[in-house]
Amino acid sequence: MNKKQNRKHLGPSGLMVIILCTLMPSLGLAQQKNPQKPNILFIYTDDLGYGDIGVFFQNQRKEEGDKAKPWMSTPNLDKLAKSGAMLTQHYAAAPVCAPSRASLLSGLSQGHANVRNNQFDKALANNHTLGNVLQRAGYATSVFGKWGLQGDRRWSYNNGEWTARPTDRGFDYFYGYMQHRDGHEHYPNEGLYRGKKSVWENNTEIKDGLDKCYTGDLWTAAAKRWITSKAENGSQPFFMFLSYDTPHAVLELPTQAYPEGGGLKGGVQWVGKHGQMINTANGEPDSYFHPDYEHATYDHDNDHKTAEIPWPETFKRYATSVRRIDDAIGDIMKLLKDLKIEDTTLVVFSSDNGPSKESYLPEGFVENTPDFFDSFGPFDGIKRDVLEGGIRVPTIARWPGSIPENKVVTTPNISYDWLPTFTDAAGLPSPANSDGVSLLPSLTGVGDQDQGLVYIEYFQREKTPDYEEFSLQNRNRRRNEMQLILMEDLIGLRYDIKSANDDFEIYDVSKDTRQGKNLASQDSLNHLQQMMKKRVLQIRMPDTSAVRPYDGEAIPALRPQPRSKGLRWKSYGGNFPWLPKMDDLVNNGSGTVKNPSKIRYNKINSDYFLLEGYIEIKTKGNYELRFSSVDKAIVRVHDITVFDADYGYNPSAEMMENMYFEEGFHPIRIYLKNSKKERNPFILSLKLEGSSSTAPVEFFVRDT
Incomplete structure (x- = not known):
């Protein structure tokens, strides 16, 4: 049994999995797992820096005792980190929200995701998402808070129709801001700018009645209500994407102190009355400063002989916003405890990118510069930088009984690793198109961590x-x-x-x-x-909506080069909701053939096949590749997903791509489902630009 097979087990007995894999090699991954699936709560913040969290950086500033370096505290997040794992080299997939969220939700790097650069409100591709993979894994799924990936006319999606609402991308329930711009303000009906904002419940606009609702409290109260209903029902696990729009943009303040207690009986609560939807929807909007910061002072000129001065109001606002998130985390964790599901819930906390210097405050306010608290931590860069400070984000994972307390994960990882991590926790392999790897080995200490791609x-x-x-x-x-x-x-x-x-x-x-x-x-x-x-040329596909200066460069070939014709194949049993990434499954057959059509697909008692080898490019140039399959398929050349014929694929439909190849050999992996047991389940051809004929692809393997 190889290391990958061994590392996938998360149940109480590693020996039992070894026995099962040995005696029944046709078992799929899901059948090797502990059958209990955890609830999954993924909490995402907007523009929260690595350095904003106590245990990641702010506590160090406090311990230094330098009055010229103001500091914030996050006691609930510190507690969360101590009860689980801190991921100290976790990267956001992009340094700004829309592409970062698209990569997170799709499990694809920015070399494959369809939302790139500053494409706010562009429709998330209709493919695998955190929502629909967990939905198909048996989860109730929901989104609360900011979305911003619904589609609009800037990106030519059906004349501005919203084709990619959360309910169109695998989420059973949505409550929050649909449009990116709405997330700039944190009161639906009030606010410093009082711009037009819309809150949605599924596909219905429900802004009326949300008077004095600070969104940090509103999303938390609505999320608590939904979690409670699912826990009390208890018939299926749940996945929640709790997507705060704070501390980003307008630094608006809550109406009052965070209600005491937390959980079922305390904290923010859903009231459900028009004009008082939550229990903090009273008092004065944009009025409450946290007492730790309201009268805070600092040594502004770094001279202890002169008197300290008050923090500028902008930074009191920022610190209060961060602390409000921390209060919400404590509230939600108390709820999980009250509902007796804290031990069966995997909680992940993270941010979409590094800290921002934007504050969207009226004239007269000091700009929100991240260097006041050093929100970028010990790194250089802020939001919109691919320097560490713009992309390294504070990330915590807690799963009692599976993730040890006080664990620190120092191996590099990235946000599109969460999709395969969550499918792994649910007992399933990730979809074959995913660019990420499961982080459970790093988090749990069970098995060997696959090396991921950070790009x-x-x-x-x-x-x-x-x-x-x-x-x-x-x-x-x-x-x-x-x-x-x-x-x-x-x-x-x-x-x-x-x-x-x-x-x-x-x-x-x-x-x-x-x-x-x-x-x-x-x-x-x-x-x-x-x-x-x-x-970097072997892991991405160009996108005409985000042109790069290296798009037209030939994809480099490998050195040294294979010489023997053929492909290596492996077959797999199982029944999965999508075409699985088979690298971590236990194969029940294997071999090498010169022509993939010679594999006896119809005689092998398997539905899934992985074919690996190399294609030879004899002349450098632009090539037209054509592909069709009788069933689901993924074709990767190097680590480029050339053909994605899985989600929504119409069997036997021909797909075409143009690619510029360097002369030489290029590795290819073909993931196939062949439930119909066809003798020739796919067709792949190459045509050099300017050539009059299309040639079948010749495959090669390295000699062993």
């Missing part, structure tokens, strides 16, 4: 801020096209990219958190430099 691309005009905390080279730095890849535990970084030939800066961020020492000039890293340049 980010993004475009933004403007420059980085000129903060004295940043390394000199990272101040007032031109952004434009940016890219990041992690290889061999080193970060490859490019800013203001002009072409695919631009060198990567290379950093060891475990030692150089400010990214001030570029290692790229070291001769020992010349090979890694070239590998990074090749790798």
Whole structure:
């Protein structure tokens, strides 16, 4: 039994799984798992920095005792971290909300997700999502709070029709802001700008009656009501995406102190009355400062001989907003305890990107600069940067009995790893199109962690801020096209990219958190430099809505090259809700053939097949690839998903892609479902641009 098979077990007895795998190799992954599926609560904040959370950074500022460095506290999040795991090198998939959320929800990197750059309100692709995979895994699913991926006319989706509401993407229930812009303010019917905002329950606009409802409280109260109903029903596990719109944008204050107690009887509560929908919908909107910050002072000139001055109101507002999130976390955790489901609920807390300097406050307010609290932590960069401070986010996971207390996960990981992590927790392999890996081995300590892909691309005009905390080279730095890849535990970084030939800066961020020492000039890293340049072309598909300067570069071939014709194949049993990523399943057959049509699909008692090998490109150039399959299929060349014929695929429909290949050999993986036991379940052909004929693909394997 290989390491991947061993690492997948999460039940009470690893030995039992080994026995099952040995005696019944045709068992699917789901049948090897503990049959109890955890509830999953994923809490997402908007523009919350790594450095904003006590245990990640703010507690260190407090301990330093430097009056020139104000600090905040997050006691409930600190408690959550101590009862589970801190992921200290967790990355957002993009440094701004829309693409970051799209990658999180789809399980795809920014090299494959359909929402990139600043494409706010673009429709999330109609494919696998956290909602529909968990829905098909037997979960009740919901979204509370900010969405912003519904589609609108800017992206030519049905003349502005909302084709991608949460209920269109696998969520049974939605309560929140549908449009991105609405999340800039935190009162549906009031607010400092009093702009037009709409709150939706599923597909019905329900803003009327939400007077004086601070959204941080509103989403929490509505989420508590839904969790309570599901727990009391108890017939199925639930998945909730609790998507706060704070502390982003307008730094509006709550109406009053957070109600005491928390849980079923205390904290914020759903009242359900028009004009008083929740129990904090009274008093004066935008009026309450947390007492820890209301009269806080600091040493503004770093001179202990002069008197301290009050914090500017902007930062009192920011700290109150962060503390309100912390209060909500404590409230929800108390609810899980009251409902006796805290031990059967996997809770994950994270943020969509690094801290923002935007505050959207009226004239006269000080700008919300993240360097007041050093919200970026020990890193350089803020929201819209692919420097560490813009993409490294505070992340906590708690699952009593499975994730040990006080655990610290230092291995790098990224937000699109959560989809395979959650399917793994539910006892299923991830969809074959996923770019992520399950993090359960790192979180639980059971099995070996697969190496994941940490890759980010993004475009933004403007420059980085000129903060004295940043390394000199990272101040007032031109952004434009940016890219990041992690290889061999080193970060490859490019800013203001002009072409695919631009060198990567290379950093060891475990030692150089400010990214001030570029290692790229070291001769020992010349090979890694070239590998990074090749790798970023082997893991992404260009998107005409987000053009990059390296889109037209040929995809590099491999060295050394295989010479023997053929493909290696493996077959798998099981019955899964989607075409599974088979790498972690136990195969029940295998072999090597020169022609995939010679595999006796109709004689093998399996529904799933994985074919691996290489295709030969004899002439560098643009190629037209055509593919069709009698059933579900995924085709990857290198780590590029070329054909996704799984979710919504019409069997036997031909798909076509144009790709620019370098001469040589390119690895290919074909994931197939063949429940009809067809002798020739797929057709794949290549045609060089300018050629008059289409040729079948010849496959090769490495000699062993």
